[in-house]
Amino acid sequence: xxxxxxxxLRDIVISAALLTAAFVTDRLLAAAWYARLALYLPxxxxxxxxxxxxxxxxxKNGQMLDExxxxxxxxxxxxxxxxxxxxxxxxxxxQVGEWFEGMAVAKSRRSIGELMEIRPETATVLxxxxxxxxxxxxAVIGDILLIRAGEKIPLDxxxxxxxxxxxxxxxxxxxxxxxxxxxxxxxxxxxxxxGVLRVRVQRLYEDSTVAKILELVENSAAVKxxxxxxxxxxxxxxxxxxxxxxxxxxxLPPLFVGAWSDWxxxxxxxxxxxxxxxxxxxxxxxxxxxxGGASRSGILVKGSEFLEKLAQMDCLALDKTGxxxxxxxxxxxxxxxxxxxxxxxxxEAFSEHPIAQSLKRAYNGELLPARNIQxxxxxxxxxxxxxxxxxxxxRRLMERYGVAVPDDTLPGTSVYAARGGKWIGTVLIGxxxxxxxxxxxxxxREQGVRDLVMLTGDTLPAAEAVxxxxxxxxxxxxxxxxxxxQAVEDLLKTHNVTGFVGDGINDAPVLARADVxxxxxxxxxxxxxxxxxxxxxxxxxxxxxxxxxxxVRTKRIVTENIVCAIAVKVLVLLLAAFNLAGMGAAIFAxxxxxxxxxxxxxxxxxxx
Amino acid sequence: MKKxxxxxxxxxxxxxxxxxxxxxxxxxxxxxxxxxMRQSMMIEADDDVFDGxxxxxxxxxxxxxxxxxxKR
Numbered sequence: 001x002x003x004x005x006x007x008x009l010r011d012i013v014i015s016a017a018l019l020t021a022a023f024v025t026d027r028l029l030a031a032a033w034y035a036r037l038a039l040y041l042p043x044x045x046x047x048x049x050x051x052x053x054x055x056x057x058x059x060k061n062g063q064m065l066d067e068x069x070x071x072x073x074x075x076x077x078x079x080x081x082x083x084x085x086x087x088x089x090x091x092x093x094x095q096v097g098e099w100f101e102g103m104a105v106a107k108s109r110r111s112i113g114e115l116m117e118i119r120p121e122t123a124t125v126l127x128x129x130x131x132x133x134x135x136x137x138x139a140v141i142g143d144i145l146l147i148r149a150g151e152k153i154p155l156d157x158x159x160x161x162x163x164x165x166x167x168x169x170x171x172x173x174x175x176x177x178x179x180x181x182x183x184x185x186x187x188x189x190x191x192x193x194x195g196v197l198r199v200r201v202q203r204l205y206e207d208s209t210v211a212k213i214l215e216l217v218e219n220s221a222a223v224k225x226x227x228x229x230x231x232x233x234x235x236x237x238x239x240x241x242x243x244x245x246x247x248x249x250x251x252l253p254p255l256f257v258g259a260w261s262d263w264x265x266x267x268x269x270x271x272x273x274x275x276x277x278x279x280x281x282x283x284x285x286x287x288x289x290x291x292g293g294a295s296r297s298g299i300l301v302k303g304s305e306f307l308e309k310l311a312q313m314d315c316l317a318l319d320k321t322g323x324x325x326x327x328x329x330x331x332x333x334x335x336x337x338x339x340x341x342x343x344x345x346x347x348e349a350f351s352e353h354p355i356a357q358s359l360k361r362a363y364n365g366e367l368l369p370a371r372n373i374q375x376x377x378x379x380x381x382x383x384x385x386x387x388x389x390x391x392x393x394x395r396r397l398m399e400r401y402g403v404a405v406p407d408d409t410l411p412g413t414s415v416y417a418a419r420g421g422k423w424i425g426t427v428l429i430g431x432x433x434x435x436x437x438x439x440x441x442x443x444x445r446e447q448g449v450r451d452l453v454m455l456t457g458d459t460l461p462a463a464e465a466v467x468x469x470x471x472x473x474x475x476x477x478x479x480x481x482x483x484x485x486q487a488v489e490d491l492l493k494t495h496n497v498t499g500f501v502g503d504g505i506n507d508a509p510v511l512a513r514a515d516v517x518x519x520x521x522x523x524x525x526x527x528x529x530x531x532x533x534x535x536x537x538x539x540x541x542x543x544x545x546x547x548x549x550x551x552v553r554t555k556r557i558v559t560e561n562i563v564c565a566i567a568v569k570v571l572v573l574l575l576a577a578f579n580l581a582g583m584g585a586a587i588f589a590x591x592x593x594x595x596x597x598x599x600x601x602x603x604x605x606x607x608x
Numbered sequence: 609m610k611k612x613x614x615x616x617x618x619x620x621x622x623x624x625x626x627x628x629x630x631x632x633x634x635x636x637x638x639x640x641x642x643x644x645m646r647q648s649m650m651i652e653a654d655d656d657v658f659d660g661x662x663x664x665x666x667x668x669x670x671x672x673x674x675x676x677x678x679k680r
Contacts, residue, residue, distance in 0.1 A: 057674040066672075067622065102619075109645065219612065219650070224641065232625035239622075281621035281644070288645040 001103070008099045011046040012092065018043035019088050026085070033082050040084035047088075047095040048075065065239050067275040074271040078583060081261050081268075090272060090587045097591035101281060104598040108285055111292030111605055112217060118170045118189035118210050120154035126198070136188075136205040145199040147192045153199065156208045159184050161198035166190040171213070172537040173298030189213065212529045216300055223303030227558050231283045234566075235276035242274035242573065249577060262579070269576040272586045273569055278594035282561040282601055289604035290554030298537035299547045306533040309516045310551035315495035316449050316544070317488055319510075320456035320463065322503035323520050324470050324541065325431035329354050331362035332412055332430040340417035340425025344392045346370050347381040355413065355429055356381075362427075380415070391418040398423065411465030430462065437470045440541035447548050449499075453491060455484050455510075484510045501536075501544055504528020518544060554604045561597040568593045610639075610652040613662070614679040615669070618647050623673040630668045636661045649678065 001009070022039045031039070055072035063069065071094050078087035123136045124146045131146060136154040139145070144160065147153055153166070165177035168190045177193055180186055186199055188210035205211055250267030254260045287304035294301050301307050321327050334341045345363035348356035350373050370390070373383040379400070380393010391401055392415060398405045403418045405426070412430035416423060441452055454475035456463045463477035476487055488510055491498045500507075500514035503521055508531035511517030519532035521539035529535050536543040572589045575581035581589075618624055624644035631640040631651065639652040649669075653661040666678045 054674065061671040061674070063672060067620065098619075105645065112646075232622075232629075235622055235625065236629075276622045277620055280625055284621065284643070284645050 002106070005099060005102050005106070008095060008102070012095055012099060015043050015047045015088070015092050015095075018046075019085070019092060022088075023085055036082070036084050037079070040088050044075070044079075044084075044088045044091060048072075048091045051091065051094070065243060067277055070239075070243070070271050070275055074268045074583070077264065077268045077271075081265055083265070083583070086583045089584050093584075093587045093591050094275075097278070097594045100591075100595055101277075101598060104602060105281075105285065107602065108289050108292060108605060111289070111296065116214065116217065118152070119214055120152045120188065120210065123154035124148075124151075136208075139201050139205060141201050141204060143201040145197075145201060147197045147199060149192055149194050149196070151192055153186050153188050153190050153192065153197075154208075154210075155188050155199075155201045155205055156203040157186060157199040157201045159186060159197055160200050162196050164195045164197050165193045167193050171209070171298070173296055174538055209529075213300065216302060216529060216535070217295070219302070223305045225283075225287060225304035225308040227308060227555075227562065228283050228287065228304055231280055231562060235280045238279075239274050239276050242270055245573075246270035246274065265583070266576055266579060269581065269583045269586045270573060272583055273572050273576065273590060275590065278590060278597060279562070279565045279569070282565060282594075282597035283558055285598065286554055286558045286561060286601035286604050289601050290550055290557075293554075293605045294547060294550045297543075297546055297550070299543060299550065300529075300535040300537065301547075301551075302533050302535075306516055307551045307554055309497050310499070310534065310548055311555035312497045313449055313499045313516060313548070315451040315453065315491050315498045316444065317453045317455050317491055317498065317500045317510075317514065318472070319484075319500075319502035319507055320454055320458060320466055321431060322539075323501055324437045324454065324472075325433055325466060327503075328432055329358040329413070329429050330432055331358055332428045334425055334427050335410065336406075336423070336425030338425065341427050342368065343385065343390055343417045343419060343424070344415055344427050346385060347373060347383050347390060347392045351375055351381060355415065358429055359415065359427065385419070388420045392416070411461040413459075413462070430465065433466060433469050434539070434541055436540055436542040440545050441471045443542070443545040444548060447545065447552065449548065451491070451495065453487075455479055455487050457481075457484075481506055481509065485513050488513050503539075504532065518547070520544075550604075553606075557600050557604050561600055565593050565597055609655045609658050610650065611658075611662075612648050612650045615642070615647045615649055616677045616679060617675045618642075618644060618673060619675065620644075620673065623676070626672050627669045627676075630672065631665045634661060634664050634668065637665070640665070 022043050026036060026039055051068045052072050054068035058066040058069050075087040075091045120136050122133045123139050124131055124133055125139055126144045126146055139155055145157060159180055159182050163181045165179050168178050169175055171189050188208040246267040250264045254263045287307055290307050291301045318324055341363050342365065345359045346368040347370055348359045349367055368385045370383040370385050373381060375381050379397040382391050391397055391403065395405060395416060398416050398418060403421060403423055405416050405423045410428050412428045415427045415429060417425050444452060452472045454467050454472045456477055457479050458477055460477045463475050467475040479487060484507060488498060488500055497515045499516040499518055500510050501518040501520055502511060504519040504527060508527055511519060511531040516534060517532045518534045518536060519528035520536045534547060568589050572581055572586050576586060621644040624642045628640060628642040631637060636653050636657040637651060641650045651662060651665060669676055669678060
């Protein structure tokens with residue numbers, strides 16, 4: 001509770017106590033109106049003064065439809081009609097609502113505040129053998145940072161000395177520490193848990209992950225959802241309309257039937273109901289809670305609009321490599337002579353290519369001594385083993401040397417091996433599906449994402465194998481990056497809301513083109529953070545499902561709140577018009593709805 | 609230029625919506641957004657008129673919510 005809230009709570013308690021005392025005395029005495037006014041005024045003033053002050057200021061500025069002004073008119077009007085307890089009760093309850101609202105907003109804001117704690121205050125750099133504490137903004141590329149246990153990594157860089165475990169929870173929502181050693185890249189915002197690390201700065205502070213994330217979080221409110229726009233528009237019409245109605249009902253009927261004070265009383269009740277704040281607040285509060293809850297689960301959402309679209313998404317296009325698959329190559333099988341793997345490994349031992357690495361990992365036996373080794377970029381390797389010419393590589397390498405190879409439609413990348421001008425076998429290399437990919441696709445489909453479409457630059461058989469394994473029925477293969485944009489555009493035409501999820505490498509235009517661009521594993525990739533609407537901080541496909549679940553829940557709460565608040569307001573308006581509801585009932589209903597809406601909104605904060 | 613300002617003591621969600629609406633209508637403002645939850649206002653305007661626009665926006669906001677202060 002801040003100072004303002006404490007003061008308000010104090011005033012509420014004082015006022016409530018005085019109201020009770022005044023009410024009891026009033027019952028016992030049955031005094032004249034001026035005595036009763038004197039009795040109730042001390043209870044009224046503590047809660048009413050701030051409202052009356054603002055009402056006066058607003059009146060001066062011509063803001064007649066401000067809620068302070070409306071509440072002031074309603075309560076002062078009630079006083080004028082000698083409805084003293086009612087006037088105090090209304091003001092008291094109005095302030096209870098305000099207090100409650102303030103607490104809820106603060107709670108919701110704190111959830112984002114936690115994320116803001118990733119901001120590093122200082123960086124310790126080693127310059128000329130001296131330790132210096134400087135603002136992270138002043139560090140330059142190549143500086144050596146000294147990071148002790150318990151300190152935050154201030155800028156992105158690479159470890160040059162030391163081993164440690166990092167707490168990445170603030171960024172990823174993941175509690176398991178991440179082990180790092182010399183040569184590993186580290187990301188700003190993580191906390192060093194043990195030992196001293198030396199890190200060479202690779203990015204300036206403004207380009208570092210932490211700065212990008214903070215920028216994203218700070219700007220995320222600028223893009224507003226349709227629900228939010230709807231409710232503010234509604235409020236712009238609602239308040240003047242109800243105030244107009246209140247004036248009409250206070251003046252018109254009594255012109256014909258008399259009973260002025262009765263009709264004015266009905267009008268004042270309507271003024272109480274006309275306050276729009278509960279309605280206007282509940283929508284952004286809920287979305288904010290949803291965004292906060294998502295960020296605590298390692299999902300950054302750039303604005304309530306995208307949370308809303310995520311909830312409405314009926315089609316999701318997925319990139320293959322790095323999104324559904326791990327992006328690590330491994331040997332799937334060897335076709336033909338098993339010796340092919342041995343030959344391939346023996347030659348590829350001299351290459352640093354990722355495919356070569358996977359061959360080396362797959363073959364555990366003794367390598368054959370090879371001579372005259374040559375690496376032909378993009379084609380493969382040639383060499384001599386036991387005096388015979390050996391070729392290992394792509395189909396085009398075999399064609400160049402006139403080696404006939406069997407046609408195949410194997411899923412994956414084929415590495416052909418030939419000895420003495422003859423094909424002996426093919427090693428098939430493929431990417432591994434992520435452990436949770438299949439489960440994630442199933443959950444997404446259960447959540448109502450009707451179409452899942454895989455887009456890949458890979459060959460048809462490779463795409464088909466991954467799609468089948470992941471449980472995706474639709475896929476498009478051999479797409480160049482610009483083809484992927486076209487593919488997403490096609491999907492946009494036939495679906496309401498189309499999302500795209502990619503790893504952020506090479507697919508920024510696609511991320512930007514989709515209704516909802518989701519970047520996966522943006523941990524350290526600032527390009528993805530910029531291009532995407534939703535950023536998943538972990539490389540886990542299940543996080544897409546989590547994001548969807550949070551979005552759907554948030555959207556549902558928003559709808560519940562809008563419907564409930566409008567329904568209650570309309571009901572009370574009708575009751576007031578027919579003299580069936582008192583002013584007390586009106587404010588009670590109003591604050592009651594506010595409390596319900598706020599409690600409901602806070603559910604959106606829940607972490608996945 | 610696009611800049612985000614903090615708003616202090618912005619206490620009412622409906623006022624925030626009114627401010628956004630009013631600032632958007634100001635001459636020279638390309639886009640504006642007020643977030644009650646974040647207590648912030650984003651203003652986008654051309655560089656050469658930016659300071660004047662912010663001045664105008666501050667005045668308009670003061671009218672709608674007298675206690676609210678724009679931190680520059």
